Amino acid sequence: MAGNSRTGKRHKTSHVVEDVASLSDFPDEILHHVLSFVDTKSAVRTGLLSKRWTCLWKDVPVLNFVPKSFLxxxxxxxxxxxLLSFRSHRTPVRDVNFDVCGYTRNEAGGHIRKTIGQIIKYASSHSGGGLDHLSITGDSKNVCFSYFANDITTGSHHASLKSMKLEECFLWCVQFDDPVYKSCTTLGFKLLTTLELRKCNLSYFCHMGPFDLIGDLPYLKHLKLLHCYVEWLIISGPQLLDLEIEFLENNCSYEVIAPNLKSLRLWGEHMGEGIDEHISKELSLPALDDANICLKWHKPHCWESDTYLEEQNRAFMNYLGGLHNVESLNLCFDKEGDEDWEEHHFPLNRIKSIVEHQDPPFTRLKTLRIQCAHQQRPPNVPYQVLRYFLEGSPSAEDKFVKLEMLAD
Incomplete structure (x- = not known):
């Protein structure tokens, strides 16, 4: 029995040696690319595999730090x-990624903060043409971006940063257009072209009125706001090309002013509730080509007055008006609750009396797709609404219309 166990271990070890030998035949560039997907601790350990691997980790252009992997x-x-002492100084650092989940705010703001600042300064001074990407993954409000912002924006080493991703960070004292916080904001990232905020909390601004998230990022082209918490937001990007907003954790007001935006994805919008004088959603997108919109809409409650429902409908009409230059429009309606909509409760049925007295605003629309999620039957779109969407575009023969249900 013991002999069989030893034989099995030798057999497994021989396979590992063969696999390492096979990998070792690849050129350095490919092995560096492979190592760029693992954390720095694991990358350094590959130096024990063979002489061929001894120094490979020293030239990896991507640094992935996971502090919680240490005791x-x-x-x-x-x-x-x-790592920073023995790493090859000839190889530029392009990407730096931190995963600081599991640490308290004091830890993240103390030792971890200083260490991250040290790493960023090293990476920026050994980046040749400049550091391209920075990513920080936190753990809800335990990780505050402002703890790291001073280290990131101090000096000129951050100026070339082109892409940044923040996940589960708390931005409670980072206001992007307030000179009071000039030393701890993204104001210095003049060349930033890509920004992703995922599960970030911007609730600090709820009592300060609207703020322009990217107003001081003149070259930003790609923006994602995914599952973020925010009260009131302005997005004004002169060079912004694509925008994705998904499931904001609050029924917030926002205004999007993007003269060059080509692609828009708004998913999980709450358009059927909370519409009042304090909630507004304004879109100014004259160059929009493609829009993919998913609206969550609840069945009217018995206590909601006709006036309140009219406000909802007009808010929805105003929302659609901001999309009037789009070429391809996908509208998905996701009901809240288990019951199917009655015919007159379907959102597009609720606006038919409004649109029949309006001129069709969509002058470039060629493709229209209307979807219903969690419904037992496909949507029945009134003629007045189809006319509102389709008759304003001169190229009627090129139009494509599809009505469909989405599977659960």
């Missing part, structure tokens, strides 16, 4: 010191 913060700081 103590002291051992993580020691790892960082040794």
């Amino acid at each position: 103590t913060l002291a051992s993580f700081r020691k790892h960082v010191y040794r």
Whole structure:
């Protein structure tokens, strides 16, 4: 029995050796690319595989740091010191990624913050043409971006940053257009072209009125706001090409002013409730080509007055008006609750009396897709509404219309 166990282990070890030998035949560039997908701790350990691998980790252009993979913060700081000391200074650093989940705010703002600042300064000074991408993944409000912002924006080493991703960070004292916080904002990222905020909390601004998230990022082209919490938002990007907003964790007001925006994705919008004088959604998108919109809409409650429902309908009409230059429009209606809509409760039926007295605003629309999620039957779109969408475009023969249900 024991002999069979030893034989099995030898057999498994021989396979590992063969796999390492096979990988070792690849050129350095490919192996560096492979190592760019693992954390720095694992990358350094590959140096024990063979002589061929001894120094490969020193030239990896991507640094992925995961502090929680170390038993103590002291051992993580020691790892960082040794890594930066022995890494090849000839190889530029292009991407730096941190995963600081699991640490308290004090830890993230203390030892981790200093270590991250040290890493960023090293990466920026050894990046040749400049650091391209920075990513910080936190753990809800335990990780505040402002703790790292001073280290990121100090000096000129951050100026070339082109892409940034923040996940589960708390931006409670980062106001992007307030000079009071000039030293701890993205104001210095003049060349930033891509920004992704995922599960970030911007609730600090709820009592300050609207703020322009990207107003000081003149070259930003790609923006994602995914599952973020915010009260009141302005997005004004002169060079913005595509925008994705998904499931904002609050029925917030926002205004999007993007003269060059080509692609828009708004998913999980709450358009059927909370519409009042304090909630507005304004869109100014004259160059829009493609829009993919999913609206969550609830069945009217018995206590909602006709006036209140009219406000909802007109808010929806105003929302559609902001899309009037689009070429391809996908509208998905996702009901809240288990019951099917009655015919007159379907959102497009509720606006038919409004649109029949209006001129069709969609002058470039060629493709229209209307979808219903969690419904037992396909949507029945009134003629007046189809006319509202389709008759304003001169190229009627090129139009494509599809009505469909989405599977659960």
